[in-house]
Amino acid sequence: MWKHIAANALTLGVVLIAALAGIIQIGxxxxxxxxxxxxxxxxxxxxxxxxxxxxxxxxxxxxxxxxxxxxxxxxxxxxxxxxxxxxxxxxxxxxxxxxxxxxxAGGPSVFPYTVTYMVRQTDPEIRVRERIPGQDQLIEIATFAPGDEVPEDYAALLERGVPITWRVSVAPGLTSWDIINGLESVDFLDGADMPVPPEGTLAPDTYDVARGSSAEELVNRMRVSQERILADAWASRAPNLPITSPEEALILASIIEKETAIAEERRRVAAVFINRLNQGMRLQTDPTVIYGITKGEGGPLGRGIRQSELRAETPYNTYVIDGLPPTPIANPGAEAIRAALDPEQTNEIFFVADGTGGHLFAETLAEHNQNVAAWRAIEAAREAAEGAQTGN
Known part of the structure; x- marks a missing residue:
């Protein structure tokens, strides 16, 4: 009898072991x-x-x-x-x-909704977007200007307390005053009573922030980022440049940033200014004159530059002074900084607007005068068209 029981127990054990092995394999x-x-x-x-x-x-x-x-x-x-x-x-x-x-993994959170405050010199806006999982595209929920009535869809998201990625996007070429003034209007940041940092020291970019965090903390991040970008670009600069310090590079980069918004032109514009500095020519660039008038405060000049202002002896009037102005005239982006320290190799010393947002470049004054005449013809045609529309 005991042998029979033992045999059954052994058989049951084998079956249980086999079953457990099967369960483990299934698992x-x-x-x-x-x-x-x-x-x-x-x-x-x-x-x-x-x-x-x-x-x-x-x-x-x-x-x-x-x-x-x-x-x-x-x-x-x-x-x-x-x-x-x-x-x-x-x-x-x-x-x-x-x-x-x-x-x-502990990577950054990926939230289904993104609210981005676009800091710009004119027409700042708030963009509310939804991200569909598995897709790169963002679906627009609302876009509105600061101070406008909050759209119902955005208000509903806030009321529901859904996870949101909060961002601040700072456009290249803004002055430090523009940036601080813009950040003080970001309703999801604490932006009160911030001093204006030195011109050129803030890196334009898009930054993730925590709702309710300090705008001054963001400004510090921007400053550290600009220091790193400038140091990296300076370390890999082209040889034989007439730029003697990172500070001078930042000044030139700010001028390049204000002269062109076209990425493909930056190194070519940089080459023009580098060639002028090498030849002892004055830079003769309007954005520096404008900065001398506005001191970077109050937004755009809003009018043309007067002849008296072009003749006035100010530290920023590059039609009068030799070399670079004493400080940057804006906060340049990383590409403009790299362009200033790695320009194209050209003999060009002139450029003028071409009517499409870009520029026409020239090596000689005669060629430049032809380009200027072409630009003035474009301006005249536009003024005539606008006058005709106004007359209608």
Missing amino acids: KSRWAEPGPLESATFFEVPRGSNMREVSTRLAEDGIVSSGSIFRIGTGYAERDGDLKFGTYEIPSGASMPEVLDILT
Whole structure:
């Protein structure tokens, strides 16, 4: 009898071991196979969450096929304590190891909504966009000017408390006064009572910020970024430039930034100014004259430059002074800084607007005079067309 019982027990043990092995094999297979998620989605790991809570929600949201297997697998991989709080994008069909990698990587949160304050010299605006998981494009929800009535869709997002990425985008070529004045109007930042930093020391870019954080903290980030950009460009500058310091490079870069908004022209415009400096010619650039008039405050000049202003002896009138003005005239972007320190190799010493937003370049005064005549003809035609429309 005891032999019979022992034999049955041995048989049962073998069956249980075989069953356990089968369960483990099934678990391994489900752990590694593509997940059930049919389309990409956002998933939030709240601060203080544990793996049990997260695995349960992953299964409820249809991201993994089994919360238990996910939890056991993370424990087996000794990563059940590696969760990083934040909001993450989970791609469709992600396997459990892929989901685990995403939730433990600790990268920046990816929120479904983005609010960007566009700091510009004129017509600043707030853009509210929705990001569809698995797609690069952003869908517009609302665009409005600061001070306008808040659109209902945007107000609804704020009321619901949905996760939002808050951004401030600073356009290249703004003066420090423009930037500080703009940041003081950003309603999701604390921007009160900030001093205006030295001209040229702030890096134009798009910055992620925390809602309610200090605008002064953002300004410090911009300053550090500009220092790094300038140092890197100075370290790799072209040889034999008539630029003796990073500060002079920043001044020239600010002039380049104000002279052209076309990326492909920056190094060519830089070449014109470098060639002029090498030949002892005056820079004769209108943006410096304008800066001497406005001191970078109050926005655009709003009118043409008067002849008396072109003749006036000011530190910024490059029609009168030799060399560079004493300070930058704006905050240049990284590409303008690199252009100032790595210009194209040309013999050109003139340029004038071509009527399309770009410029015509010339090596000789005769060629330049032809380009100027062409530009004046374009201006005259435009004025005639505008006059005809006004007359109608």
